[in-house]
Amino acid sequence: MPASSKSLQSGFSLIELVIGITTFAIALTIVTGVVAPLINRSVEPIYQVRATELAQSMLNEILGKYYDDESDRNGGRIRCDEDLNDDGQLRKQDGEMACSAVMGPEQGENSRKDFDDVDDYNGYYEDDILQNSLGLDMEIDGEELYSEFAVGVTVFYDSDMDAIANSVEIPAQEATGNIKFIQVTVTTPDGEDMVFSSFKHNY
Template sequence: MRTNSSVVDRYNFQRGVSLIELVIFLVVVSIATSALLATYANSAKNNADPIIKVRALELAQARLDEILALKYDANTPTGGIPACNSTGTGAMTCNNSPDSDLNDVDDFHNVSDTPYTGYTRDVTVVTSNNLKLVTVTVTAPKNITLTLAAYRANF
């Protein structure tokens, strides 16, 4: 009896995968899965950070705006004219020392508060060359620190 080679060839080809191919596939999929899960874990851990940073920025900006809207010095009249330490008529000598009434810029030097649980807001005011550098630092949860600073001129 003669066998037809095309009929035999149809039944001799390999179906499935070898053990080596299966092991290589599992290793590749494991590496890809672990990288993907590490990325998801990192994003899940840090997903609240933008909210914390925005709140810290809002707190710093609000305090900075509040301070910069005040008079330069206790001896500066409302409207700022004549500025203290100026040569204008009626000008007084600048005080440049903080007091407790919080009605001018330098009164906020070393003022600290806690507007929300976990958030601390610290202010420093440094005077030099007729300018006051106001620095507001907010320390937020997760050791996030944000600092805003601006100069207030005597005018």
């Protein structure tokens, strides 16, 4: 039998290769476009858990403090803003005292470790390197535990527990009360603000 002058060739032509590469590039672009945002979102739950832990720690610390700088430090038998003799006035000679009208740290309370009552935390903000209540960096094996997190605190009187300050709803001279609203805002490294709140009662 005579041999064929043309041998059978197998493989791809140049046009088939170009079409294949183009199709692969389009498919890769689509997959990357779908998967890349998911990679960023995969770390969000970790940030949210850590933010929750940080906020809970801060709330526990704040709620463990006295209600007010004028609170009775002797067992809490007498509350600030309590009219003991029902004469309509709060007088020191009657053993009565008004709650602090101004929120924030008192004179001499220059850092968080000096805070002794709830409203000292009003306006408190910390970022970059977070510290605990003793002023020590929060780290494990030399690594910052809350690197790039930030925490801020707002405190105000809120007698009807509606998360609106008494000073907005009633005249300023009557804006104190027996309930303080505490709001802790934690900002995660990706810029998400997570808000946590609680109430502290005057007892």
